[in-house]
Amino acid sequence: MSATTREIRLAARPHGEPTAADFELAETALPEPGPGEVLIRNSYLSVDPYMRGRMRDVKSYIPPFEIGKVMEGGAVGEVVASNDGPFAVGDWVQHMGGWREHALNDGTLAYRVDPALAPVSTALGVLGMPGLTAYAGVTEIAPVKEGETVYVSAAAGAVGSAAGQIARLRGCRVVGSAGSAEKVDWLTGELGFDAAFDYHGADLPATLRELCPDGIDVYFDNVGGDQLDAALARMNVHGRIALCGRIASYNDETLEPGPRNFAAALPRRLTMRGFIVFDHGHLMKPFLAEVGAWVRSGELRYRETILDGIDRMPDAFVGLLSGENVGKMLVRVGPDPS
């Protein structure tokens, strides 16, 4: 074990699109676990769209990142030392001390991952927070019913690809939007979406009319902006919208007006619900049982876009916000289980 480790700190609050200058790669002494703590050597670090919100100095559901402090986030790694801590040396653990090669943990927001069940990286993606987000969205927030049409934006992302497939496996007709021809092919090919399209330059209302001839019953919104507007115009009576993300606006400096078609909510009796996965921890068990089985059987597929080395974290994050990933965006900073 080396005597130093590396971490990424927030150097400046970005204006608009984050750049490398907003981050600082720092070398620091390898910490020793205090009483009740373990030391984790991270193997995979997660970048997620919600982190852009935490880079702003505004009150929200989680506190903002602080300038000069480590960016935190999901990570998975192996316990390499324990001072009477909550996990044993050799355990693989999912925790929130990411954006660094090593992290201390006292059990807070951490749980053991079984490397025998699935690759440990999936604990940050299809079998982790993004997968649970998708599951909560289509089961509790905007429950889908067999035979319904479900539209998913950013459908090739970690959350969207899971949401669309869960809806498909529940008997829905699933339509997705994504940001490249490659992603669209992945959606309609391997993932079994009934239809998909590249939103770049698309006439969104016309495309949704064509691909959702019977209207949209459930819209799983990861994007906001024009896609939400176009979906609203196509929603069926008693339709449901899961407001999961607004990646189209995350780099905006000013508050964008809400959807022009907002008023459709009244005559069509729409339900629009914003949600945060933290509220849905009670679903973790049924989610892991159901989706875990589908992943193992191959009925539900996933991809990961992996960059190597902690110095790539800013690239991974900026790339995520501009849609360079297919599936879950990860940075590998340590070995897989042997």
Add this chain to the structure above:
Amino acid sequence: MSATTREIRLAARPHGEPTAADFELAETALPEPGPGEVLIRNSYLSVDPYMRGRMRDVKSYIPPFEIGKVMEGGAVGEVVASNDGPFAVGDWVQHMGGWREHALNDGTLAYRVDPALAPVSTALGVLGMPGLTAYAGVTEIAPVKEGETVYVSAAAGAVGSAAGQIARLRGCRVVGSAGSAEKVDWLTGELGFDAAFDYHGADLPATLRELCPDGIDVYFDNVGGDQLDAALARMNVHGRIALCGRIASYNDETLEPGPRNFAAALPRRLTMRGFIVFDHGHLMKPFLAEVGAWVRSGELRYRETILDGIDRMPDAFVGLLSGENVGKMLVRVGPDPS
């Protein structure tokens, strides 16, 4: 019984605010009930904000009014002739054949009203569709819980005044907005609202901060526009918004953008639900039991603004859209029960 009767027809589709020229008062032969029909002599005709939407030539949850045809809407009257119809001569009936002095009915969208229980006019207001709308909103669409803060816009209207009082009687702290000092006094006086304000010229965000120091748990939205925006900014986590009306925009010729604070729905996990009272007929029985008892005991109060004579229907409707009413706006075209 005279050989003619009068009715109001749609003369033109209004642009912006409706004017008298958009309506035509016509005299026509008194109809005879056909087999299975009754003839009703109307006593009270209802004007409602939703009627502005029906004056547009657009598909919605109910078909648009047609040029040259009678404006239809809620009415209450006495059965004066029956040709083997669904009601007996002398019955008082609530039905949808309004904007005329006499109407035929075969039982469609009609029900008997008991004049002994409450003034028959209440079948168009506090104990009718507006009251049921309020009840559905605070019980099913945006359920209120004891101790919560409930904000109601257009709180001195037929729906708002009922919604606020139902929430108060369910143990909520209730705040309302209205369009005049007289209405505000009525809200905080007779109706028992905890606070109320005149929205004209008000700094809405500052006013809501002051009057809702613990935030808003439920917003009953009759207005849309700026009030929805200000409420969104003040909503608590897991707040609920019943999207009942958008009277601020009903005369608009162009589609207004949605609320600027729409994005608050995600971090605060808000639920926004549009609704139409037609979906909530199953609540009629509990509504009449609960609210009927409160009206009889005086725990829930109501007012009516009544104009006299069918020729006043256009005035009543235009006045309703500009907030000239306190409580339910009605036109009297016949006698009360003797």
